[in-house]
Amino acid sequence: MRIPGPATRDDDGAAAIGAAGGLHLYQRQLHDRYGDVVQFPLPGVGTAVSVADPVLLERTARLDERPEALFAFLSPLCEAGNLQVIGAEEHTPWRRVLLDVLAGRPSHERHFGEFVALAHDLADRWAADDGARGIALQEDLTALSLRMICAYALGGTDPALVDTGRVVHAFEVVLTESIGQMYRPPGADEEARARRVEDALRYLRGTVDRVLDARRGSRARGDRGDLVGALHDAGMTPARIRDTVMVTLLAAHHTTGVAVSWTLHLLSRHPGVADRVAAELDAVLGERAAPDHADLRRLTYLDMVLKEAMRLYPPGPYGARRTDEAITLGPYEIPAGSTVFYPFWAVHMNPAHWPEPERFDPERFTPRAVAGRARLAHIPFGIGPRSCEGAALAVVEARLVLxxxxxxxxxxPVPGHEVTTVERFVLRAADDIRVVAEPREAGRG
Ligand code: HEM
Structure with a gap:
């Protein structure tokens, strides 16, 4: 049976994606119009099959290769092969090391105090804000996440090693310039664009070198949170270690930073939900200003709110895999060597699984509601053997910061400040999210 989708065009599909405003919006248009399984032209890939049905997605969950062209914009960040698309034989041991470092609860507990101190630093700064322009959530919270991953996995938060503001900006330049030009014809300013990217990359490489120099010989023995030491012990080459530090700096900061930003954005517009979160915090923390690691489990409503925010605004809005053999998806046969596009955002907005999908409703995540839903209906951290290695750490960090x-x-919200989504590998607000932070008294809304 032929898979529905837009008619093949003379171009490679770039114009339609550009006209929609990017792949994050195009995927939603496609699925609104053609249903749960859609075939569409994807630049560099040829034809891709996008699957927004969480039950059919189960059939793809063991796939372990990504199509190279879709992630080629990340190649300049790596020197020993683009880590997004390395083959399974190299990826599997690399993933094991990352999970060992990032996913261990003892290591989360050991670094929890540092995370609390960093969150307090930001809260103190916000308390001193005069409120004139409002706080820029994304800017401040992505920088905070960057500090946290440095504290956790890269040996500390010394600003001489990692200048968080400049690093966040440099990654933004690389992603904006590379993704921004993927779906539009080359412009007159190509040379200037290439120069901006090269400058930003040089700065990022210098940062990675500084981090590695500082780590040399100073391994905290037995610290399972030491990424560089763990990669070294696993026999990874120096180039692969450099690439992993670069990719971790990127992957850990912009995702978690926007997840917390979108959550605060939604709470600023839903005071009833914000009141319930505040009441839960007062009940669990009492007079304390921050949770212990053990308290996080008791903040069940906060966790529902975070999950619902990541459903409505998945920080990573899409992914993709390549099929290694033919697979059957409902009535459709997908041949070996095809590209399966993962439209995470469209899955989260699928009305068959999420009634009134645009509505913000944390009650969708009561244990009973979750048990009644398809397993892959909520996939902010992706699927299967290439899913996010930082998921457990990100959830600890986001809950604590919130x-x-x-x-x-x-x-x-700051009146008149418009919030619109844009894709820069993550789903972020084009012009940041500006809010006013008003002090609240413990025990009261
Ligand atoms: C709320 C925060 C985060 C979200 C929503 C998120 C989401 C994602 C998604 C959707 C993917 C692609 C998965 C797929 O293709 O199936 C991914 C991959 C990845 N993430 Fe995260 N992420 C977050 C935080 C983090 C953190 C804190 C780290 C590291 C400390 C991290 C490291 C990675 C890495 C290394 C990959 C590549 C996976 C691979 O190719 O094996 N992420 N993440």
Whole structure:
């Protein structure tokens, strides 16, 4: 049976993606129009099959290769092969090391105190803000996440090693320039664009070298959170270690930073939900300004709110795999060597699994509601053997940061500030998210 989708065009599909505003919006248009399985032209790939049905996605969950062209914009960040698309034989041992370092609860607990201190630093700064322009959530929270991954996995937060503001900006330049030009014809300013990217890359490479120099010989023995030491012990080459530090700096900061930003954005517009979060924090923390690691489990409503925010605004809005053999998806046969596009955002907005999908409703994540839904209906961290290695750490970090900020402040939107989504590998707000942070008194909304 032929898979529905837009008619083949003379171009490679770039114009339609550009006209929609990017792949993040195009995927939603495609699925609104053609249903759960859609075939469409994807630049560099040829034809891709996009699957927004969580039950059919199960059939793809063991796939372990990504199509190279879709992630080619990340190649300049790596020197020993683009880590997004390395083959399974190299990827599997690399993933094991990352999971060992990032996913261990003892190591989360050991670094929890540092995370709390960093969250308090930001809250203190916000408390001193005069409120004139409002706080720029994404800018501040992505920088905070970068500090946290440095504290956790890269040996500390010394600003002489990693200048968080400049690193965040340099990654933004690389992603904006490379993704921005993927779906539009080359412009007159190509040379200037290439220069901006090269400058940003040089700065990022210099940062990675500084981190590695500082780590040399200073391994905290027995610290399972030491990424560089663990990669070294696993026999990874120096180039692969450099690439992993680069990719970790990127992957850990912009995703978690926007997840917390979108959550605060939604809470600033839903005061009833914000009141319930505040009441839960008061009940669990009492007079304390921050949770312990063990408290996180008790912040069940906060966790529902975070999950619902990542459903409505998945920080990573799409992914992709290549089929290694023919697979059957419902009535459709997908041959070996095809590209399966993962439209994470369209899956999260699929009305068959999420009634009134645009509505913000944390009740969708009560244990009972979750048990009644398809396993892959909510996939902010992706699927299968290439899913996010940082998921467990990201959830600890996001819950902790939200708890500290929402215990101390109530947020309201800055009037007239428009929030629109844009894709820069992550789903972010084009012009940041500006809010006013008002101090709240413990025990009261
Ligand atoms: C809320 C925060 C985060 C979200 C929503 C997120 C989401 C994602 C998604 C959707 C993918 C692609 C998965 C797929 O293709 O199936 C991914 C991959 C990845 N993420 Fe995250 N991520 C987050 C935080 C982190 C953190 C904190 C780290 C590291 C410390 C991290 C490291 C990675 C890495 C290394 C990959 C590549 C996976 C691979 O190819 O094996 N992420 N993430």
């Amino acid at each position: 708890a500290v900020l929402l215990k101390r402040f109530r947020f309201r």
